[in-house]
Amino acid sequence: MNDQWPRYEVFKQERDGGPFRNVGSVHAPDAEMALLNARDVFARRPACRCLWVVPAAAIVATPIVVNAAGDAEPADASGPLEPYAVCGKSSERQAMTYVDYLGRVEARSAAEALRAAPALGAARIWWVFPERVISRSDPEDAPGLEAATGKLFRMSNQYHTVVTMQKIRRGDEGEE
Amino acid sequence: MADEAYKGQVAAFEARIARGEKIEPGDWMPDAYRKQLIRMISQHAHSEVVGMLPEGVWITRAPNLRRKMVLLAKVQDEAGHGQYLYHAAETLGVGRDEMIAALLDGRAKYASVFNYPTLGWADVAAIGWLVDGAAIMNQTMLAHCSYGPYSRAMVRICAEEGFHKKQGQEMIIRYAAGTATQRAMAQEAIDRWWWPALMMFGPHDSASSNTPQLVRWGIKTKTNDQLRQEFIDDMVPALQTLGLSVPDPEMRYDAATGHWAGREIDWDEFWRVIQGDGPMNASRLDARRQAHEDGRWVREAAAAYGEKQPGSGSAGEQGRKESLLPPCAPAPLHPSESTT
């Protein structure tokens, strides 16, 4: 195993019923630690209700890897039929998050899942991975994840520097 | 023929950027774009991590409980920002272990500003207002960067960085109007951090060879001198309002230009510190090397445990080449995949 441990892509759901969005990744020695560290790295702010971690090595993304002749590898039809998570990025607007989880398709390989992905919507970038590699935070942890954002001193609106400077310029007594 | 095809690809790539589209991992990109970004992003990541050290030593000395928590939260954020940036660089095909090795070997650079020592509590305040203030200007610009992962990391960092500058400014405001000890401490800190903060904006535009290409490729939207001037015009009047001065006897307002101007930066010092001869260069890298070495047995233990777990092999879909996120250019695209 690499000195810095393998990467796990992290998906975060901000609110109950909201989309799962890819926020970045953590390096972790296993899924259990990945889930725990994902909270500290990504749940400090903004809000968080649920987290998923997915081994980066299990994710297949567009464009499809091609051979020297420019042809896509034929979709492997020998694997077991299983649900594949499909994620996509459809907007060019500035954001903090990358692909969103869009749904699942039944497929025998990642390549087959990528071909079926457009059935779930339009996107410029697709990610697919077997749903069985997802590690999810325990629903019982939701209050703890939400509480992670409770430290108000991380919010810049707690520091009234603009108002204070204005008062000083106007010559008011004191600073507050 | 190949040369024409390549020029066509570059033109299409630049047109995408001009349209405001993000370049994502797997998209075609010129090798120079990829290399520039790996250099910039990894340097930025290293800066965040090294930047934990000058302020980190004051967490144990913070003079009240709130300041202690705020400083720890700030230093924690810096680790987080390094983490987001290493992630962005990794999407370009370089591993975090490689980047860290380059830093610890002395091959990689990081922001020179962290090669200065923090000698008093008020240095934490000065760093917050001046150094983070300068960084925010740069980061706000980079949030518009054409490379998706870097842009996203910067948007997240900008959202978190707000309180970093404000907590510093709040302290300087308070100490400037505080006890004689505090006023002296604040002025001394401004005196020591003013020039390092100005140096953060880099060499003069005339001495900065990278800039035109970085502008064309949507990585940079303002020049070094433009940003530096904005910073000076904002900070000098604000400090004066508080009864504090900058350590530049030539600093004055030029009514003709509408800008504040003072003496030249000491460019000898600037280049010396970048080349590794600053007051704290050796110490910063020593600290990082120490942490890395001391932590080796810990990382190995976690790795050994992870590998012993049942099913630990399946996570990586071993042996299937297609399971890796595709490296960036120059892999040819599938005929049905367009660049848009």
Place this chain on the structure above:
Amino acid sequence: MIDPTLAVPLADRLLAMADDELILAHRNSEWAGHGPILEEDIAFANIALDEMGHAAIWYGLRGDITGEDTDRLVFFRNAGQYRNVQMVELPHGDWAFSMLRQYLFDAAESIWLGQLAASGYEPLAQAAAKIATEERYHLRHTSLWLRRLGLGTAESHARLQTALDALWPYARQLFVPLPGDAALVAAGILPDPAALAHEWHGRARPYLTECGLILPDETPPRRDIPRTEHTEHLMELLAVMQSVARLDPAAEW
């Protein structure tokens, strides 16, 4: 609100709880920028931040009773006036030492908070319930690390065993009651610290064994060490922690 005869015992107990959190948080914060990997710099800083917050809550509850200012208590008491257990003032050592100390403390804390949530003194019950949410993560974090260090490599195992041998004798002080605790227990405000020891042993011993560790022989000490006694480490810690505040006691920072 509080029965006047219980005010002093409660204030004493709150001070002890606050000092434990503060001193442990201070030691944990020393790791920032020096952790074994970036993700742990972030995670352990979170634990330290939570603990500082908990300290602030307990100092605040004490201030509600005594009128004392939190920062005065933190920055202007000498080592002899602090009421933390010795275990938390020890230098942070290596990662194994810090993780094991954290585990022993968190395991006790989670049992303590669980029972405190049923306190007859409402502010204490509410604070305990709120703090317990964060404590779950602390215990989970250190539990996961203990497994990985105990069962990882020969080196990590040896270091963890050394840490356990060093820390185990200090752990019992967590359950030594303060002089005023008996009255608080009788009034339904505090769980009995001595009774918690049994539950703690019931959880910690099997888990440590599961992590491949050998529990040191339990030779009962000659006496219970009171929280008024400290090692020299606390004096060094406070000299650093209070250095800036004491430069100008009149200043507001």
